[in-house]
Amino acid sequence: MDNGETPAARAWLGAGVVSAIAASLCCITPLLAIMAGTSGIAASFSWLEPLRPYLVGVTTLVLGFAWYRKLKPARKTDCDCETNLKPNFMQSKAFLSLVTVFAAVMLAFPSYAHVFYPQAQNQQVAPNQANVQTVEIKIKGMTCAGCEAHVNSEVSELAGILKVETSYANGNTLVQFDKSKTGVKQIEKAVNATGYKVTEIKKK
Structure with a gap:
């Protein structure tokens, strides 16, 4: 059994990852802009900030539903056909765990983004x-x-x-x-x- 691992289910999982990235995009963009030397685009996604609570909610619901489908017992079948086929990696708990960890890291990015910026160096000589x-x-x-x-x-x-x-x-x-x-x-x-x-x- 595939425990509901349909293309639609994978699409929903992808939507959860996209939501997690979008929830922190307003804070990811400034760092990428500095690294690319184009800091003028830093505030391009600041309009997403008011939507952050909703994007976090979507990510949590999607991943929660994905784990529910993955962990619920598989239906028993009456036939004698082979049902113990090994799922591919993208259908495994390991893959879902990786997606969940990645989403969590993205959602938490605003809280630790500042550590990636160079420390501000102010003038040390006392002026007049x-x-x-x-x-x-x-x-x-x-x-x-x-x-x-x-x-x-x-x-x-x-x-x-x-x-x-x-x-x-x-x-x-x-x-x-x-x-x-x-x-x-x-x-x-x-x-x-x-x-x-x-x-x-x-x-x-």
């Missing part, structure tokens, strides 16, 4: 305090800790950056910098280059 300025920049499009790390990484590449603290929950970044070496326009440009959008700038 008269040149120190702090601005709060409101940003649209950030959805996870990976987005925070992306903004921190890009802004820290500028000369004269002393400190960068970004929060996707608050939708902002606080930047302390030496205004003799860089300016608000350059910082705004660096943030916009990530693909997220600067909506407001406040001087502190």
Whole structure:
């Protein structure tokens, strides 16, 4: 018996994997963009963030149903035909286990995405305090800790950056910098280059 391993069942399993990837695509894209050197596309899938709870739900339901079908007892048949044929790998519990682990890793990606970004290196030399300025920049499009790390990484590449603290929950970044070496326009440009959008700038 094949325990319901039909093409339709495999299609549903594929849909579960796609849902898992889509649920975290808004956080996967910035990392891929940096690796490819095209950070401007980083926020392309931020529109998926409001759908994340539904995508997580779809993934959980599909995989749960797949495991139910796999673990339920096979029907007994009255014929004497051979029923102990070894299933191929894609019909096995091992394959379903691999798919489940992959989906779990994808769903959890937003919680650990930041570890893949380079650590922000801020200026270590103390500047003239008269040149120190702090601005709060409101940003649209950030959805996870990976987005925070992306903004921190890009802004820290500028000369004269002393400190960068970004929060996707608050939708902002606080930047302390030496205004003799860089300016608000350059910082705004660096943030916009990530693909997220600067909506407001406040001087502190």
